[in-house]
Amino acid sequence: MDWTNEAIERLRALWAEGHSTAEIGRRMGISKNAVVGKAHRLSLPPRPSPIRRETTGEAAPRPQPVRAPRPAGMAPRLTLPTVAPPPAPVLTPVAAPAPVVRSFPRFSAARACCWPIGEPGQPGFRFCSADAIGGKPYCPEHAAVAYVKARDRREDAA
Template identity: 75%
Template structure:
């Protein structure tokens, strides 16, 4: 659109009347963004936000509950796991016997979950974990799959 002197004066008048940018655009036959851009270039006064904001004085007094400081460090992996480090959580082994799942011990067992969490059948694989991995070699082969070269798929 060519912003003629007449169009600019009309924009200034509608702006001063307090119309929204969308309404000014409709009345002038231009887009809202054209109105916003031209108003910016003309340094017209800023408009109040259409989003209603309450000031602190206007807000009703609310009962606030004190927030406890969060513990430093990573969040726990599961709400079922005990919070104390070095503790054990009972877990059913493959044989159906409940065993203590070692945490931070020298012998590491596979952490592969088996079954549906929350059911009595849920357990972890009890095989010895591969060095540097949280899973046994069988489950590590499933968990860590090399990405295929996409050039092989191109034809």
């Protein structure tokens, strides 16, 4: 949006009339955010928030909950004696357990197949660990599954 002098004057007039930013945007054919941004850059007075209420300087008293009177014959509430809480236990620092280091086949010295077998996190989950093809993370059997050659598109068209 190019803000010409006429557009700025129209924005100022609509702003002074008290229109919402959305309404000003509709009337000018621009977005609400464009109106808000330009109004901010022009230091126009802020719009009154529809959420905040006008205060007269004095805070209105909060309504207090009304309690029903206690029926006749009902015993008064019992108050329990207050007891001091027990002293906090003294905590002694404990050495952190040694971190668990998992050995994955692809990081071992001999290159082993990294094809997952089973469901991770379940008992019996493991990696294939057969000898991997040079330069690939899988053994010949799993490499045949992992690396499928794309067919020539011209073959499909015929």
